[in-house]
Amino acid sequence: MLACVVPIVGLGGCVDYLKHSDTVTFAAGDAQDWNKVVHTADPWPPYVTNTRIPGDGRRTATVIQRYSTGSGSAAPTADNSAGAGTPE
Numbered sequence: 805m806l807a808c809v810v811p812i813v814g815l816g817g818c819v820d821y822l823k824h825s826d827t828v829t830f831a832a833g834d835a836q837d838w839n840k841v842v843h844t845a846d847p848w849p850p851y852v853t854n855t856r857i858p859g860d861g862r863r864t865a866t867v868i869q870r871y872s873t874g875s876g877s878a879a880p881t882a883d884n885s886a887g888a889g890t891p892e
Contacts, residue, residue: 827833870876
């Protein structure tokens, strides 16, 4: 019995020693994985950084004014001219 207990107690101190690591962090040694992530191409297309979106300022101002005052209706278009689409 004593022959079994002594090696177990003696090796019990090694358990903590085996948990130690010689690296700075637990993630040390993952340089290849890190490099793959860092050099991954940007998933967004180049045109999404364009902030110069063309538009008509006068038309936009008119629409905003009409919306805020509640006057008028939708601007006439080919589909919405002369009462087209109104139920009879």
